[in-house]
Amino acid sequence: MLTDIEIAQAATPLPITEVAEKAGVDTGHLIPYGFDKAKVDYSLLSEPTDHKAKLVLVTAINPTPAGEGKTTTTIGLADALQLRGVKSAVALREPSLGPVFGVKGGAAGGGYAQVIPMEDINLHFTGDFHAIGAANNLLAAMLDNHIQQGNELGIDPKRITWKRAVDMNDRQLRNVVDGLGGGANGVPREDGFDITVASEIMAVFCLATSIPDLKERLGNIVVGYTYAGEPVRARDLKAQGAMTALLKDALKPNLVQTLEHTPAFVHGGPFANIAHGCNSVIATRMAMRFGDIAITEAGFGADLGAEKFLDIKCRMADLHPDAVVVVATARALKYNGGVAKADLNDENLDALKAGLPNLLRHVDNIQSVYGLPCVVAINRFPSDTEAELALIEEECKKLGVNVALSEVWAKGGKGALTLADEVMRLVDEPNDFRFSYETGVPVEEAIEAVATKVYRADGVDFTPAAKKQLATLKANGFGNLPVCIAKTQYSFSDDPAKLGAPENFRITVRELKVSAGAGFVVALTGTVLTMPGLPKVPAAEKIDVDDEGNITGLF
Numbered sequence: 001m002l003t004d005i006e007i008a009q010a011a012t013p014l015p016i017t018e019v020a021e022k023a024g025v026d027t028g029h030l031i032p033y034g035f036d037k038a039k040v041d042y043s044l045l046s047e048p049t050d051h052k053a054k055l056v057l058v059t060a061i062n063p064t065p066a067g068e069g070k071t072t073t074t075i076g077l078a079d080a081l082q083l084r085g086v087k088s089a090v091a092l093r094e095p096s097l098g099p100v101f102g103v104k105g106g107a108a109g110g111g112y113a114q115v116i117p118m119e120d121i122n123l124h125f126t127g128d129f130h131a132i133g134a135a136n137n138l139l140a141a142m143l144d145n146h147i148q149q150g151n152e153l154g155i156d157p158k159r160i161t162w163k164r165a166v167d168m169n170d171r172q173l174r175n176v177v178d179g180l181g182g183g184a185n186g187v188p189r190e191d192g193f194d195i196t197v198a199s200e201i202m203a204v205f206c207l208a209t210s211i212p213d214l215k216e217r218l219g220n221i222v223v224g225y226t227y228a229g230e231p232v233r234a235r236d237l238k239a240q241g242a243m244t245a246l247l248k249d250a251l252k253p254n255l256v257q258t259l260e261h262t263p264a265f266v267h268g269g270p271f272a273n274i275a276h277g278c279n280s281v282i283a284t285r286m287a288m289r290f291g292d293i294a295i296t297e298a299g300f301g302a303d304l305g306a307e308k309f310l311d312i313k314c315r316m317a318d319l320h321p322d323a324v325v326v327v328a329t330a331r332a333l334k335y336n337g338g339v340a341k342a343d344l345n346d347e348n349l350d351a352l353k354a355g356l357p358n359l360l361r362h363v364d365n366i367q368s369v370y371g372l373p374c375v376v377a378i379n380r381f382p383s384d385t386e387a388e389l390a391l392i393e394e395e396c397k398k399l400g401v402n403v404a405l406s407e408v409w410a411k412g413g414k415g416a417l418t419l420a421d422e423v424m425r426l427v428d429e430p431n432d433f434r435f436s437y438e439t440g441v442p443v444e445e446a447i448e449a450v451a452t453k454v455y456r457a458d459g460v461d462f463t464p465a466a467k468k469q470l471a472t473l474k475a476n477g478f479g480n481l482p483v484c485i486a487k488t489q490y491s492f493s494d495d496p497a498k499l500g501a502p503e504n505f506r507i508t509v510r511e512l513k514v515s516a517g518a519g520f521v522v523a524l525t526g527t528v529l530t531m532p533g534l535p536k537v538p539a540a541e542k543i544d545v546d547d548e549g550n551i552t553g554l555f
Contacts (some may be wrong), residue, residue, distance in 0.1 A: 076408025
């Protein structure tokens with residue numbers, strides 16, 4: 001059996017100019033990066049058009065070690081729509097180097113449902129993440145330099161909230177002390193690093209709609225507080241212009257193709273457990289501009305990625321989705337039902353029935369909380385039995401939701417034709433899309449709404465530190481922003497061990513911080529970290545390059 005990278009390397013891509021022509025992107029707006037990838041000038045989005053595309057979100061159950069295949073399904077669905085004669089386009093996130101070399105592997109799909117060039121997309125691609133990291137660290141350098149050069153703004157070194165960033169899982173950098181070595185080397189203080197995808201600049205980058213919007217958002221970033229308790233913004237340091245200069249080309253979305261030559265816009269990539277977890281607004285609008293049905297995805301399970309896509313991205317970008325696909329596997333549901341990973345290939349209807357509430361809760365949230373139609377896509381494995389698949393279908397039908405088998409890993413677009421047919425039906429149905437909380441409600445009310453409506457918690461508790469931070473946010477005018485809840489991806493609760501559809505639990509908010517540039521307040525729960533670490537056996541150990549320069553072992 002061929003690996004993902006071997007399948008990708010065996011493919012014959014079209015020249016990116018042909019992919020652009022197929023999508024409808026004129027060459028005047030195309031900036032090729034070699035033969036098989038290009039950037040597209042966002043200025044074309046300001047040109048008038050009467051085109052009205054349908055927007056479909058692909059999400060999933062809570063992730064498990066068994067795997068779900070959300071990105072793979074997203075790509076295969078777009079290819080299937082093309083086979084049905086529908087002009088489709090994909091909008092995906094760019095992978096972070098952290099998971100690529102850590103535990104998760106690549107994020108360009110899998111099997112015969114991939115975007116290519118797979119190696120480039122999973123590694124440096126067009127340099128977007130490097131630009132974001134550079135902009136983040138420029139702001140950090142200008143902040144510390146301001147303090148070193150006399151601290152005219154009166155910044156309290158003990159109340160600096162801005163961290164440096166690197167796009168690699170490196171736990172050693174979570175907490176550091178810098179500025180050591182005497183007065184000429186800076187002011188000693190406690191500091192730390194976030195992984196680049198957790199940087200607020202990544203969130204800003206993905207929500208910005210233009211250069212002026214990007215610059216304004218960058219200027220609004222709060223980096224710390226003065227001795228008097230006043231927020232210090234990037235614009236106070238006069239940093240937003242230089243940061244925008246580093247990001248102006250990165251802001252142009254990247255155009256690539258699937259193995260079946262469907263146009264794909266791959267751009268931006270914040271994590272959904274510590275950020276809002278969606279590709280850029282510009283990329284999504286590009287896909288909607290050049291496809292009759294645009295397919296996008298959001299990170300992790302629907303309690304994280306879909307919630308943030310709907311409550312943050314759609315709210316800020318005025319997007320109205322038409323349908324949702326919830327991806328699951330029988331194996332993952334059995335894992336939620338208590339089966340060990342080693343035994344997931346065995347038929348176990350009791351465990352499947354015990355794990356199904358996880359899927360059903362996600363489906364009910366999409367329907368009841370957000371008012372959207374959805375379909376369940378079962379990413380089929382060879383070990384799945386007819387009895388298991390029938391049980392999933394039977395339980396989903398009780399909620400009025402159809403189930404479609406997805407075999408895109410093995411068959412590409414041909415493996416998702418039934419799913420494509422159901423999506424085509426759903427996008428033409430009227431829907432009553434709504435947010436889980438109204439715009440402008442107090443932060444604590446928004447957190448309570450997500451926790452009780454989406455997670456099904458009994459309520460929310462704030463630690464004393466979080467209560468103090470909430471008071472500070474309100475005093476500085478940030479008390480009514482949307483919320484981005486940072487939570488474990490493995491459970492509806494803030495305890496990763498509580499699988500399935502847990503009940504009788506409360507959510508504890510341990511920290512609140514404002515992302516004023518992005519336009520939301522981040523609520524950290526549980527033990528979620530903004531700088532992951534490598535596992536005992538990192539994926540990097542298997543990656544190599546042969547004598548001809550071909551990469552091996554990459555997922």
